[in-house]
Structures are given as C-alpha cells and as structure tokens.
Amino acid sequence: MSGMWGNKIKYSIFGESHGEGIGMVIDGLEPGIELDLDFIEGEMARRAPGKDKLSTTRKEGDNFKILSGFFKGKTTGTPFCVFIENTNKKSGDYDKIKETIRPSHGDYTGKIRYNGFNDYRGGGHFSGRLTAPLVFAGAIAKQILKRQNIIIGSHIKSIKNIQDDYFNEDNLKESTIESLLAQDFPLIDINKKEIMEEEILKAREEKDSLGGVIECAILNVKPGVGEPFFNSVESTLSQLLFSIPAIKGVEFGLGFEITKLKGSEANDEFYVEEDTIKTYSNNNGGILGGITNGMPIVFRVAVKPTPSIGKPQRTVDISKMENTLLEIEGRHDPCIVKRAVPVIEAAAAMAILELIKEG
Amino acid sequence: MSGMWGNKIKYSIFGESHGEGIGMVIDGLEPGIELDLDFIEGEMARRAPGKDKLSTTRKEGDNFKILSGFFKGKTTGTPFCVFIENTNKKSGDYDKIKETIRPSHGDYTGKIRYNGFNDYRGGGHFSGRLTAPLVFAGAIAKQILKRQNIIIGSHIKSIKNIQDDYFNEDNLKESTIESLLAQDFPLIDINKKEIMEEEILKAREEKDSLGGVIECAILNVKPGVGEPFFNSVESTLSQLLFSIPAIKGVEFGLGFEITKLKGSEANDEFYVEEDTIKTYSNNNGGILGGITNGMPIVFRVAVKPTPSIGKPQRTVDISKMENTLLEIEGRHDPCIVKRAVPVIEAAAAMAILELIKEG
C-alpha cells in the first residue's frame, strides 16, 4: 500500500520537499528506449514554479539526475531511478506549521496518519513538489506512447467561473493538441486568457487563491484497451488523477452532465466509416464498458483553489489543542491550475501506458 | 488485467449473465466473523430487479451459495467463495446483439478486447448482473465496518434535472443514514419522490431511459486513513466506483463546484471541540492530502441513462460492417439509479475496509 503503483511498469515515488530530494524508481521500461532528455526537461519546466506573476516566485531546482537504468543514452530495461535534489530549502519558513495546521492541506491528516513522525517542512511528502517525479515519469510515458501515435493534450477549461470552450468534434484533432501543448497558458479560446489572468492576479492581490477545471484529451488509442472491472480505463485514470494533490473530481465524456440527458440523447450511436467503427457523438468520452472504443478519450478534473492563502484563517495549534489564527506568509501560487496541466497529462500518460498491452 | 482487486482483502470476480452463474472469491477475511446472512440477502434484494414498474420486470434469481471459507456460521479465514447460479436465462432474447452492437454498451469494446470470444449473451461479463457479487462483498464489508461504528448511506441526489437536497452539516448524521437505508427510493427530501418516479415512468412509456446522481456518505471513519499517493481515499474509492457499469463521474466534497470558489471560501477551517479537531465546513468531503480528517466522507457519482432503450437507434452490424437500425426489445430498466444505490455503497464499503489498517 502506498507510494508504488503499476503492474506492467511499476513506479515507486519517494521524497520530501525539504529533505535531500525527491525521486522515483520506474521499473519495467523496455530496454533500448532512446530518451529525449530535452523533451523531459521541457515537461519539467511546464510544471516548475517561479516563471511569472501568475505562479509563486519561489524558484525550485528541478534538475534531475538519473541514478540507474540508463546507459549510453538509452534505457537498459533494469530499474530506472531519477533523483531531483532539493536545492532551495528554507526550513525556517515552515517551522511554524509544525503545530499550526494549515486548513485544507495535508498537515493535520499527515500528522495523524504518521503519528507525528512525518517531515512537516513545506508539506514534506504531501508537497506539490512531489508531482515533479510524476511529470518526469509521464514524459517518458509520453515518448513511448508517441511511437504508437498516441498524443495527450489539455486546456484550462475554467478558472473560477470563467469558461473556455469544451473539446468537441471540431476542435478535437491533432493540430489542436499541438497548439495547446505550445501554449504557456493553454486555452482553446485564447481570448479568455486575459480575463483569466486578471482574475488570478486579483486573487493574488487579495492574498487569496483560485481553482479551476482542466480538460484533457488522449487521441489515437486503439479500441479494446482496458478491463471491465477494477482496471477499467476510468478506474485506472482516476486512481492516478486522484493521487495528485488538489484534485476533487474526475469525469469522463459528458460526465455529470450526462445524467441530465435521456438515454436516446446520451447514447453514442455507431456508424461505419472507411472500415472503421465510430460514434456520432462522444458522450462516453471514448470509453464503453471500461474499454476504449477508438474515439478520443476525454476527461475533466476539478482543481481546488490553492489552500495556501495569505488571508488570516481560523485553525488549531495542535500542540496546545487550542483554536488560533494563521496567516501564511511567503510566496505561494495564487492558482496552480496552469502548473497542474502537465501533471494531469503525465498521470494520463502513465495510465494509458499501463493499460496498453503491447508497450 | 483484471477481475481481481485489493491488497489486504483480495476480491476475484467471475461470471457471465447467461452462463452458469456469477460469483466472487473474497480472500483475506479475518476468521471468526459471524455473517448475518439475512442482512446480506436484504442488500442483494435492494439491487435485485423485478420489484416494481420503475425497474425491469425481469426476475433474476440472486440466491447465493457459499462454496468455501464459511464453517459453522462463521468465516474461516481461508478463501471465501460465493456463487450465484443463473436460473432465468433466455439466450434467445440476446442472440441478435451478437452482431448488432448496442450503443453505449460494452458489446463493441468487449468484442474487440476479447477478439470476439467473449460471451455476448446479455452482455456476458459486462452485464450489470455482475454487480450482484459486488453487493454481496459489500454486505460483508459493511458488517465488518459496523463493528467500528462506520456506517454508509446514500440518497438519489438527482434524476435527470430533478434535484434532491445535498448532504449538509444538518442532515449528515446517523439517523439520516438509517432513514435512507430504510427507504426503497432513498431521498433526503421525500417530497421529490413522486416527481422523480413520474419522470421515470414517462421515460419508460417513451421507450427511453434516465440517469441521475447518487450522493453517498460514510460516517465515523477515524482521521488518518489513506495514503498520499496512489492509494489516497479518493483514488481507492474512485477505482472501485468506476468499475461499476454506467458511472461516468466521481467527485468528493464540493467536487467540481469547489473550482468556482476562492481559497478563502473553499478552505475548511479547523477548530477544537471536546478534544476533537473538526472543520467548520466540509468542502473537501472528509479527505485532505488523500487521508481522512475525521469529518464525514462525502462523494457523488454520475450514473448515465440506461443504454438499453426501446427507441430505434443507429448502429452497425459488425459481421457485415454495415450501418443498420436497432430496436432493443424485452424488459429493461428505464432508470437504474435506484438499483445502483446499494452497488455504490458496496464499493464504498470495500474501499474503506481496504484502507483501514486494523480490520
């Protein structure tokens, strides 16, 4: 139970945000994969903080070091370990949270779960920084999937109540995915960028934070991938997605909206086109009976507003078991939705790679 | 891979709707549990079809037979196997779907996944009938959880666009859960029953179907249950919930709505009451950092409209790879939301039992 996941390829995550570093063992990679380290760095950079005013100004060194399983530029097939040293740790900033638990963070639950022995500095093992190894693993998975022409892309569906367009049959194509991957703040309707960014900056000024929805699409997965029980495509994706801090909802296809339709409206009718079976609509998000049907896989995740806010909050000093007020200082993300995009895609890549039989 | 799930207790599901029968091996039950078979039968009856006009009039024999792991009225601790024979099979009804794939069912994806060798009769291994062993396993899990005072209850949050109330801090108490468990069509606001039922009967007359949302609450889980990664409470619950046919969305606490709030509105502030740490709000649905915080666990699932409808639908005859029309005959559920309630609770019970350390 715990920090290991996967069957065909197994992942073992480790590390704390203010300890020696964070990392991951990836076991089961086929030998001979020529890794594009620049691509991996690019993916890491998409997640990294400190790039502009929309994110925390904190700089983290996300320079990774491959400790094993990589020889002469290629995977060896034996366990692959990556390590990212923690270089910019200011433990002092965080010492007060040792006792004054931050609302909506894992401080309290982690303390109970680990009987008070977990590393509390900067959230420790619960820190969003732990998503860096996920992005690393996802960048490898993406490269493997790419060889089968499978591509993954996402956009910011909403920030607070400001909505981008949905993926639909018109925009859900490879060129859109490529365009999204090229955008720093990926949107289908790029006119929304300014309003969304303004809203985020306003929250920043108010020492507050915002959440949003990310919509992700996976193209070119063949039909027949997945299992009816326990490892349905939805099960596998959601298990990984709900491991990412701040995710509170996952829905596929029309998701919760499908419950408002009649069966005759919701059902995805089939037709044949060029010897391929397709559906007119894609309300099921490419998945039927837990198994892919060849249509794009589409899902959305709800990202809650960053729990770290500067406004005073009511909380408890658990050393004294007394109510108190907390004002979190320091540099925090007013909105992590943008930085969560590559993490969501990484989880999606890991999940799809697991489900596909022939890696 | 595949029909097995669980770590502490392992479940292995098997069977097809029109073969010999369906069943499950449950491995890892502690020895000496005195099973309340009447309670199990009651749970099975909640799921069973054929009770009224709101469901299919098809009668299924859900009489279970325990094949192993049960001796003198108690679990032995060795693998427990339950089997439910299929008694009411009319294969003829379903033979036409061998080639004419039903929209939004697993007919097509199953055929591809299993190279055409799977038992297609009545949906085979993809049939909703496979949820019967889940309910059986959940009924055992509920009994074990009850000993720790953990109780699970649900209500029909919506049918189409007709909404029941949400769980909230006023109604989220044991007496409400007990009341819901006693209702045939569980609602918080029982005045909605008539409108919902009318809507279902109307869909039935129109040879159409409806979906809805189920909201489920789990009370009295201690803080500290779950893991930060891969086996977070959300991960574990969602993996099981998305194994249930027709589920297209899962959200915890405020779920997707939390994305519209600011951090200062969304954060669950802490306070101390009688030496217990609580939160004023429960927007995170009892889970922080993947781990329970002692507040009620609350989640909702989206149940899509039953795919089997009598209305003519466009589809494909895959033996000829030609477009065709399908009119599904026979007795089908106009709305499976009600029957899905005990299945959702069963999955929740299995998931929570897995996560709790001391079984």
Place this chain on the structure above:
Amino acid sequence: MSGMWGNKIKYSIFGESHGEGIGMVIDGLEPGIELDLDFIEGEMARRAPGKDKLSTTRKEGDNFKILSGFFKGKTTGTPFCVFIENTNKKSGDYDKIKETIRPSHGDYTGKIRYNGFNDYRGGGHFSGRLTAPLVFAGAIAKQILKRQNIIIGSHIKSIKNIQDDYFNEDNLKESTIESLLAQDFPLIDINKKEIMEEEILKAREEKDSLGGVIECAILNVKPGVGEPFFNSVESTLSQLLFSIPAIKGVEFGLGFEITKLKGSEANDEFYVEEDTIKTYSNNNGGILGGITNGMPIVFRVAVKPTPSIGKPQRTVDISKMENTLLEIEGRHDPCIVKRAVPVIEAAAAMAILELIKEG
C-alpha cells in the same frame, strides 16, 4: 497475501476438502484458447487417488465444472472459474482431529493461524485435495506452453534411498519426456520400479509412509526469460513449488551438490553450435542470473513422507492441553510421491507461463 498468485495470469484458489468443494479462478487467460478437456481430465487422473494399492483406496470425485470464462469450447478472456464438487465426504472419519492434532500436518498451525475457525475436516483448506485445482490450472498452462513447443516432464528420482538415474545430457530430450509422461510411475531406469513399489507396499503394511525426490525438466524455453531480482526463474518456481504440501526442498541444476565442486568444475562453459549458444554442462539447470539460458531447466523437489500414518504417535489434545497418543485410522497414501508428480509439473507450467512475456 494468500490464496492468490500471479501477475500476468492471476490464480485464486479456494475450497476445503470436506466442504462444498474446491476450485480456482484463473484470470488473464487470453481469449480463444481451445481447451482440450480430455487432456485436462487425464492430468487430473494422474493426481487422483484410489487407483491402486500404492495410493489411498479412497475415491475422490475430481469431476470439474467450468463456471465461467469458457464459451463455445474456448476461453473468453474474462475470468475463468472451475469448481470441483466434494462428493465423497465422510466427516465422521475426521472429527477426532478437531482436537488431537496430527503430527507434521497443518492441523495445529492452521488452528493457530485462523484462531480455531478454520474447517478442520480432512485437513480443510490444508488438504492435499487442494492440489486438484493446481493440476487443472497447470493443464491449461501446459496447453498454452505447448504452442511454443515448451514441454514439461518429471520422474521419480528417488523413493526413500532408492535412486533413479539423474536427468543428463543424454536422456534429456523430448522423447524421454514423452516416455515419462506415458508412465504411470515415471522413471528413467524402469528397472527400479519394482523395488520402489515393494518398498512402498512394505511401508503400507507397517502402517508407515515414505517420501522421495521428484526431478522435473522443462524443455525449449528460450533464453532471456526471467528477472534478476524477486522474479528470477528460481524465485518464481520455488514460490509455487513450496506452496505444494509436503515439499521441503527445491534445488536447481546440481543444486546442493554444486557446493562441493570448484568453480572450474561447476562453471558451465559456453560454445557456439549452429548459431546457437549452448553450454557444455548444465550445472546451473538452465538458469543464470535468474534468467533462462536456453538449456533445459532442471530442478528437484524433496517430498516428505506422508504425515498420515497408522502407527501410534505422540501428540497433544489441544482442547485439554494434554499429551496423548494418536492412531490415525482410515485409508491413507503410504507414499504421495507418484501423485505429486503432476502437481509439480503443474506448478512448473504455471511459473513458466508467468515468466514468459508473450503468452
């Protein structure tokens, strides 16, 4: 933990010798395998008791019934369940062992492990009868391996101190394996049969029992199968082999004898023959670094003398915690080595199938 095993194909064993029956779920079989049920019955018959004076005269009904995963004579790809009903149960015979624990059986350890709640009748879940589902699963595995030309055969290397020849480079060929599979009491040197059988009958008359060694060979496994750690060929085989009741030792190649050689004698030197790399000797039993080298896989298992003997034995009545004497009545095997042969082969087949990548 427990009655489930496997990664690519998962096996879940269940049942007790005097309950409803015994069985197994086999999950992950590829779809479309045309099972040779006659072959399976033949394998079951090799293990079955009651055939001659060398075994128990007790007759067990080993008639199996396939409950799921099998349609129109072929595997469906969904979970496959087989069930073997218990037809010849005389619980009365065994009631006395409820308290008077049989030496070298699992009566005592099972009682402690399961807090006294396990089914003690006839050994319950610890009964040698539980090897029947293993043989069934092995018979399927053998059929799948056969398609890759992999064959498995064994002989009785010794009964007590009476030795058959070892496998060696002369006799280790397909024709020998076929000859062994055709023998009721498989030996390389068939002249030993009479002495061995006499020894067994003598033990029978003395109300005593004998053990022996089984040597097994697996031919035509390609080089490159296995893992350096945790799933080495030796690890995987031994884990399964030591699940079989009465096995107390497992050795590969020269096994313990290799420790008496010098490196220069023990090392298997390489040479090239017809573009294939071979070794002059096969002291490592076809496995180097945990991975197959293309030479025959050879291993031996130690089968302890049947614990059930008619002679009076000192033991304890654990209800009273008093020393007592036990005389086991009834029909027991004076030597289970012969009946263990197909069980060993079944475990070997399951292990090799697990290790081979392309099933």
Place this chain on the structure above:
Amino acid sequence: MSGMWGNKIKYSIFGESHGEGIGMVIDGLEPGIELDLDFIEGEMARRAPGKDKLSTTRKEGDNFKILSGFFKGKTTGTPFCVFIENTNKKSGDYDKIKETIRPSHGDYTGKIRYNGFNDYRGGGHFSGRLTAPLVFAGAIAKQILKRQNIIIGSHIKSIKNIQDDYFNEDNLKESTIESLLAQDFPLIDINKKEIMEEEILKAREEKDSLGGVIECAILNVKPGVGEPFFNSVESTLSQLLFSIPAIKGVEFGLGFEITKLKGSEANDEFYVEEDTIKTYSNNNGGILGGITNGMPIVFRVAVKPTPSIGKPQRTVDISKMENTLLEIEGRHDPCIVKRAVPVIEAAAAMAILELIKEG
C-alpha cells in the same frame, strides 16, 4: 517483472555496479522507528569486500545516504530511499566482457533479456554489489523483528566438502546465535575454521573458487505465521533467497534428507510443556502447512562456487559468434560464502517481517 517485492512493506531495488550507484526504496515502514545506523553499518561491513585474503581485495565504498523517509533520526512512515554511490569504478577492467560472456555469470542471459541494452560493466544490475541494498533493508527488518524478540543467525555449514555441525536442539539457542553473529567466519565448530580457510586460500592460489552451504535459523517466531498457499513461509523465504546471486538450492528442516526417512521417523511429534505446544524433533524446520509452529525456523541454502575464476575458460565472443578462451583478470572472491551470510540473513529478515501480521 521485476525489481519490486513485498506486500506490507514494499522494496524497490535499483542500480548497477559501475553506474552512479545502487539503492532501494522501502515503502511501508511504520513511522517512528529509531534506526540504529551503527548497526546498519555493521551489517553492511559484514558483506563488504576487501577485508582479508579470503575475499576480493577490491574496496567498495558502501557508504549509504538516506534520501527520504527519515527525519530527526526516525522513520517518517513515508517512502524511505537509501542510495549507495559507486566510488571505485574502473570500467576499463570490464570492457572486454561486453562481448566475451563469462561462464556461469548473468552476462549472456542479461544481454538476451535486455536486448543488449543493459549496463554490462562489472555485471551491471546483475552484480553481487546489488546485495548491499538488500543487507541495508535486512538490517532495518532485523531491528523491527528484534522488538518482538525475533533473532536471526547463520553459520557456514560447509565449504566444499568440509562440514560444520548442523543446528540441533542443543545448539539452537539465543546464545549460539549471538556467538555466530560475533564471528567473522561464523561456525558452530570453530575448529573447522582453519581447514576451511586453507581450502579457500588454496583455491585462490589455483585461480579457482569454492562454494558452500549456509544454514540459517530464526528464533522466537510465534506459531501461526504464514499462509497455506503462495505465501507459505517456505514460499516467501525461497522467493527472496533465490533472488540472491549464486543460490542454487533451498531446503527447510531436514530438507532433502527427510525423503530418506519413514513417516514414523520424520514426523515431528507434539508435546505440551508449560502450556506451550512443542515438537520433540524439528524435522520440518519450524513450518507445517506453510505456517510456523513456534519451533525454530531452520533452512539451508546452496551457494555455488564464485563464477569469476582466473583459470582459462572456454566461452563465446558473441559479437562474432565464435568460440574463444577467457581469462578473467582482476581481484575476485575465491569464495563468497562468508560474504553471503549477512545477505541470507537479510533476506530472511525481510521475508519474516512480511509474513508477520502486526509489524
């Protein structure tokens, strides 16, 4: 698949002997364990090379660095990662083995298994150096077991054909174990040390190598630990033991010798002493039906002669697929039995910890 093992505590091994380093993630350690780092270093030193003429004179830096899961001197409960940097790598020494495969090593099988992409330097992932993380993990497991009074000790049962005494009911006590743990070359009959060492030095002079047998005992494990199938004590121990390079046989209790006894001689009769159930003999090595019976667990492993010898050997240059001769230069262990002792104990500790329910 693969380098991960365990259920309650999960271990993930990684590294190559001449890459950046080697290490292990240990996931599932309970929080708050105060690790005795001196003890761990002592265990590492027992395995380390370069101490005397009996071993290789090669010096390896086995200085470990804990990367995560350890805070203020105690385990945190989150994944624990240890890393051992490779400091003394002379790749040049090993470059010739890239093509000229060393007999009885994993060079050939590894090359096939990983399509030639594995790191071949010094055996790479197949190197005996990978046992260092096992010893580290075992040292932690030993500390946890010690709290339940479980102790593990071993002696060199034989070098070539020179035999030490067996464990028996007289010497199998805590003081013997302590004495063995204190010996550099652990023997029950210390008079054998000189002859054994002479034999090893003679082999060294002859550019040859020797093997031997290690006998290990585990004291004070309560009855009732283990499972009847798949996770029997023997299954779990043997799976780990056969992951250790050079192990070719594992036997419990009397092992292969038990096959030469009659049931009446082999059976371990029970008696009561001070309200405890014991057996007069311990021919089953403390395990019945796969489960501990409270008697000492005793097993032996066969360690093959070190494959690296200086004598010329026939082998193949696989780049040319031509027969050739190989003379391995450099510093090699004439006998690794002594250095294998702590590795065997480590595997035993990991296995027993896995099997015990309450960690």
